[in-house]
Every structure is written in C-alpha cells, then in structure tokens.
Amino acid sequence: MKGIRILVAEDEDKLREIVLKYLKKEGYDGFGAADGEEALDLWAEKQPDCIILDVTMPKMDGFEVLEEIRETDNVPVIMLTARREEEDKIQGFEVGADDYVTKPFSPRELMVRIKALLKRSGVATTENKLDVCGMMLNSDERQMTINNENISLTQKEFEILSYFINHQKLVLTREQILDRVWGYDYEGDMRVVDTTIKRLRKKMGEKGECIQTVRGMGYKFKE
Amino acid sequence: MKGIRILVAEDEDKLREIVLKYLKKEGYDGFGAADGEEALDLWAEKQPDCIILDVTMPKMDGFEVLEEIRETDNVPVIMLTARREEEDKIQGFEVGADDYVTKPFSPRELMVRIKALLKRSGVATTENKLDVCGMMLNSDERQMTINNENISLTQKEFEILSYFINHQKLVLTREQILDRVWGYDYEGDMRVVDTTIKRLRKKMGEKGECIQTVRGMGYKFKE
DNA sequence: TTGTTTATGTCATTTATGTGTCAGCTTTGA
DNA sequence: TCAAAGCTGACACATAAATGACATAAACAA
Numbered sequence: 419m420k421g422i423r424i425l426v427a428e429d430e431d432k433l434r435e436i437v438l439k440y441l442k443k444e445g446y447d448g449f450g451a452a453d454g455e456e457a458l459d460l461w462a463e464k465q466p467d468c469i470i471l472d473v474t475m476p477k478m479d480g481f482e483v484l485e486e487i488r489e490t491d492n493v494p495v496i497m498l499t500a501r502r503e504e505e506d507k508i509q510g511f512e513v514g515a516d517d518y519v520t521k522p523f524s525p526r527e528l529m530v531r532i533k534a535l536l537k538r539s540g541v542a543t544t545e546n547k548l549d550v551c552g553m554m555l556n557s558d559e560r561q562m563t564i565n566n567e568n569i570s571l572t573q574k575e576f577e578i579l580s581y582f583i584n585h586q587k588l589v590l591t592r593e594q595i596l597d598r599v600w601g602y603d604y605e606g607d608m609r610v611v612d613t614t615i616k617r618l619r620k621k622m623g624e625k626g627e628c629i630q631t632v633r634g635m636g637y638k639f640k641e
Numbered sequence: 642m643k644g645i646r647i648l649v650a651e652d653e654d655k656l657r658e659i660v661l662k663y664l665k666k667e668g669y670d671g672f673g674a675a676d677g678e679e680a681l682d683l684w685a686e687k688q689p690d691c692i693i694l695d696v697t698m699p700k701m702d703g704f705e706v707l708e709e710i711r712e713t714d715n716v717p718v719i720m721l722t723a724r725r726e727e728e729d730k731i732q733g734f735e736v737g738a739d740d741y742v743t744k745p746f747s748p749r750e751l752m753v754r755i756k757a758l759l760k761r762s763g764v765a766t767t768e769n770k771l772d773v774c775g776m777m778l779n780s781d782e783r784q785m786t787i788n789n790e791n792i793s794l795t796q797k798e799f800e801i802l803s804y805f806i807n808h809q810k811l812v813l814t815r816e817q818i819l820d821r822v823w824g825y826d827y828e829g830d831m832r833v834v835d836t837t838i839k840r841l842r843k844k845m846g847e848k849g850e851c852i853q854t855v856r857g858m859g860y861k862f863k864e
Numbered sequence: 865t866t867g868t869t870t871a872t873g874t875c876a877t878t879t880a881t882g883t884g885t886c887a888g889c890t891t892t893g894a
Numbered sequence: 895t896c897a898a899a900g901c902t903g904a905c906a907c908a909t910a911a912a913t914g915a916c917a918t919a920a921a922c923a924a
Contacts, residue, residue: 514655526816530825560812560855572882573857609900610884616901617883633892633899795871832911833873839912840872856881856910 422536425466426450427457427483428498429475437470440525446532454478461487468536470528471515472498488514494535496528550583551641553625564625574599575618578611582629582639591636645759648689649673650680650706651721652698660693663752677701684710691759693751694738695721711737717758719751773806774864776848787848797822798841801834805852805862814859 424446428434434450441448449464451457453476461469461483469487473480480497487493497515517531554563561570562579571579577599581590592611596604615637619626630638647669651657657673664671672687674680676699684692692710696703703720710716720738740758742751777786780803784793794802800822804813815834819827838860842849853861 516659524826524828526820527825530820558811559861560858570855574883606883607885609886612900613884613902616903631900797872830874832875835911836873836913839914842912854911 422446422468423464423466424448424468424470424532425457425460425464426470427454427460427475427480428470428472429453430472436525437528440529441532444529444533452476454480454483457483458486461491461493465491466493468532469493469495470498470532471495474500484514496531496535498523550586551625551628553622553628555579555583562622564623569621571618571621574614575621578614579618582637586639589632589635589638594636645669645691646687646689647671647691647693647755648680648683648687649693650675650677650683650698650703651693651695652676653695660751664755669755675699677703677706680706681709684714684716688714689716691755692716692718693721693755694718697722707737719754719758773809774848774851776845776851778803778806785845787846792844794841794844797837798844801837802841805860809862812855812858812861817859 422445424441426434426437426441426448428437428450429452431452434452438448438450449460449466451460455477457469457471457475458478460466471480471484475483484495484497487495494516495514496517496519498519498521500521517535519528519531552564555576556563557576557580559568560576561568563569578595581595581598592608595611596608600606600610615629619629622628628639628641630640632638647664649657649660649664649671651660651673652675654675657675661671661673672683672689674683678700680692680694680698681701683689694703694707698706707718707720710718717739718737719740719742721742721744740754742754775787778799779786780799782791782793783796783799784791785802786792801818804818804821815831818834819825819831823829823833838852842852845851851862851864853863855861
C-alpha cells in the first residue's frame with residue numbers, strides 16, 4: 419500500500435521534527451524541507467499529496483513557494499504563520515492556500531486540519547471496503563461481513579486479514595506478517611502469528627480456508 | 642431533502658471558490674457571483690436561503706446590492722469587508738445585514754457564522770428530528786424520546802449521541818469524538834469521552850447497547 | 865451576594881478482553 | 895515411520911474500558 423506523502427516545509431528544526439513525528443504516528447509518509455528552495459525540490463521530486471508550508475523561511479518564503487507550485491499543481495496546502503498576521507492570511511488565500519494554521523498550534527490541531535483537508539480534496543486515506551470471495555472487509559466499521567452477517571474483529575485479526583487481502587495469492591512469511599502487523603521492534607514469539615490466524619480462521623468459518631498454509635514458508639490468501 | 646441554497650457574492654475568484662468549496666463540504670448548495678449585478682440576478686433567480694456578500698465589488702457594491710434585496714426580501718445576509726472598517730459595519734447594519742465577517746477570515750469561522758445565522762433565522766440547518774431504532778432525537782429540545790418517554794440530555798451527551806447517529810456503524814475514535822464534541826483545542830483528559838458515554842448509556846437504558854465499544858479503536862453506534 | 869443544583873472533568877479501582885506463551889497434539893511429506 | 899512444521903486449547907498477563915466517587919465549574923434561584 420502506497421502511503422500518503424506529506425511535505426513539511428518549516429525552517430525551525432525542532433518544530434519540523436515534531437510535526438514529522440506526529441505525521442508518522444498517524445500513518446502518513448512525511449518528509450521535511452528546511453527552506454523554500456528545498457521545499458520546491460522535494461515537491462518536484464516526490465509529488466506529495468499534501469504540503470504544510472511555513473510562511474517565513476530562508477531563501478524563498480512560503481508565498482513564493484506556493485505561487486510557483488500553483489502554476490502547475492493543485493495539491494492541498496496548509497500554511498503556517500507565526501503570528502496572527504491578517505495580511506498573511508489574505509495573501510495566503512489569494513495565492514491559493516487551502517487552509518491556515520496560526521502558530522503556536524497544537525500538533526493535534528494540525529493533524530485534524532490535515533485530515534479534513536485530505537478528505538475535502540478527495541485524497542483517499544485508504545481503501546475502506548474490500549470485497550473478496552463473498553466476504554467484505556470494511557475498515558470504517560472494523561468488521562467483516564460474510565453472508566450478510568457482521569463479524570467483529572480485533573485489532574490484530576483485522577490487520578492481518580487486511581494485509582492478506584491486499585496481497586492475495588502472495589505467500590507471506592511469518593516474519594513479514596510480524597513486521598507488518600506487530601512492527602519491526604516486536605520481540606516476542608513468532609508463534610503469535612499462528613495463534614492469531616487460528617482465531618481469525620475460526621471467526622471466518624468456512625471462509626477460513628481462504629487463508630492457506632504454505633508449509634515451510636508461511637501463509638497465503640486465496641479464494 | 643432540498644438543500645439549503647447559499648449565494649456567495651465575492652469578486653476575488655480564489656476566495657469565492659474556497660468559500661464555495663467549504664459550503665459544499667458542509668452540505669450546502671452554494672453558487673457564486675463575481676460582481677454586484679450578477680449577485681442580484683442570481684438572488685432573483687434562485688431565491689437563496691442565505692447570502693454572503695462582499696462589500697467591495699465591481700459594478701455594484703455590497704451595500705447597494707443589499708439595499709435592493711431588502712426592498713422585497715428578508716433573507717439572512719452576512720457581509721464581508723476587507724478591513725476592520727467600523728463605518729462599513731455601521732452602514733451594513735443600517736442597510737440590513739444580519740452579520741459581519743472581517744477579512745481575512747478562516748473559512749471555518751465563516752461556516753460557524755452561517756450556521757448560527759441560519760439557525761437564528763429559523764432556516765432548518767439539518768433535520769432536527771432523528772428517528773433511529775425506536776429512539777428519537779430532538780435537537781430543538783435537547784432531548785431524546787424512547788418508548789414515548791422523554792429523557793433530557795446534557796450538552797455533551799446530546800452532541801455525542803447526535804454525532805453517533807449521524808455516523809452510524811462507523812467506528813469513531815476517542816480522538817474524533819473529542820475533536821468533534823469538545824473541539825480540537827481541548828487539552829484535558831481523553832477519558833472524559835468514556836465518562837460521558839457511560840452517562841449517556843445509562844440514560845438510554847437498554848438502548849445503551851446501541852453504543853458499542855470497539856476495543857483499541859473507539860466506539861460505534863449500531864442498532 | 866449566597867446557597868443550591870446541575871453539568872462536567874478527574875482519578876483510582878474494578879472489570880473485561882485481547883493478546884502472548886506454552887505444552888501437547890496433529891498433520892505433512894520425505 | 896519419523897522428524898519437522900503447524901494447529902490447538904488452556905492459561906497468564908497486560909492493557910483497555912467501565913465504573914463509582916469526588917472535585918470543580920457553571921447555571922440558577924432566592
């Protein structure tokens with residue numbers, strides 16, 4: 419699954435890192451630029467899905483950057499301004515900013531704005547419905563539906579199933595599943611995967627057979 | 642359901658588009674005019690439920706437009722003025738504006754004002770009665786009715802329940818609920834959500850089961 | 865004001881449940 | 895037939911959520 423890429427152009431290292439940390443935590447693929455020129459370079463290179471743009475930056479300020487971007491790209495942009503400078507706000511909207519956040523802001527507020535903006539701009543956060551072999555996985559509702567029956571899933575079950583469905587027919591090793599669902603820093607027993615899959619299969623009833631064991635390798639999902 | 646029609650008369654294209662975009666997102670049926678005359682034409686043609694009117698516009702300024710409208714129509718009007726010009730404000734209210742927003746403004750702020758004005762003017766913002774699973778939520782009275790019994794709700798309880806009912810089946814995280822009901826600048830403990838839901842469930846009696854806990858995620862509402 | 869009620873937030877405790885571990889059992893394939 | 899790999903049920907534990915009790919804050923009345 420390709421992540422949502424977000425460019426953070428902000429010259430204060432501290433602040434930029436905080437924002438990036440939060441983005442990561444929210445599951446976005448964030449990267450930072452320390453000045454206007456770097457921001458433009460990264461924009462061109464990575465084609466982000468959203469840009470957080472500080473107004474005051476070395477080399478090029480936020481408005482200049484935005485102006486140049488807007489010549490060819492309609493990517494959603496949130497501008498950051500240091501004080502409640504009314505004029506900045508006007509200028510920002512004129513140049514084509516989509517939203518405005520005044521410093522100081524709470525990271526959470528920024529995350530909310532980002533989420534709202536992405537939604538508004540039609541950037542899909544993730545596929546939220548998957549329909550496979552008479553089974554539906556709905557991530558908004560965190561449940562699967564088999565034969566019109568809703569079956570609720572726990573976190574791990576949901577994530578494993580979702581991983582399988584997004585990589586159908588591929589053999590996934592326990593290690594891959596562990597990394598993906600439990601995270602790279604998981605220290606425990608690899609057999610959790612077995613156990614979780616056992617429980618998942620049980621919940622899936624006869625559809626549990628879609629999760630096939632590949633002896634010596636791992637598992638694969640197939641109708 | 643017939644949408645609420647809102648006319649946006651604003652000569653700056655960019656700003657007008659932003660406002661329209663926000664309106665659409667909020668579920669309104671918005672349309673724009675780029676100058677005073679066009680505004681009058683559209684007003685006559687569409688008979689909007691609310692008008693956003695910029696003061697400075699080509700051909701006819703906002704005051705002239707409003708004056709003409711007010712001869713026959715009492716539609717709620719919000720005026721936009723570029724700077725904090727008190728005189729504008731006075732003149733605007735004299736001519737019959739209902740509210741005033743000074744540029745620059747955040748689209749969000751404008752939306753809040755619109756909602757407030759519509760409410761004040763008796764234009765239904767949304768359905769004010771919701772009927773779900775034998776339960777009725779009445780937003781005018783801030784109460785719910787279960788089995789012909791009226792149960793009054795507190796502010797927070799009401800807002801949470803209303804949020805749930807408007808997003809049935811979706812899993813809502815504590816964070817989402819917090820942002821929506823308490824505002825994203827709320828700094829307190831996230832566990833308020835738990836407590837408020839506890840109280841709400843209690844009031845709902847056996848219908849309290851409609852609010853389901855999704856462990857590790859949040860809550861969802863479902864019959 | 866002052867007192868009273870109500871709403872809301874905080875916190876420590878209890879309760880529930882998801883998850884991890886493990887030992888024994890079953891299946892698989894050479 | 896016999897390892898090796900996978901499955902399973904049982905149990906323990908950590909974590910998340912529910913709850914009750916208390917502390918403020920806001921609303922209201924006298």
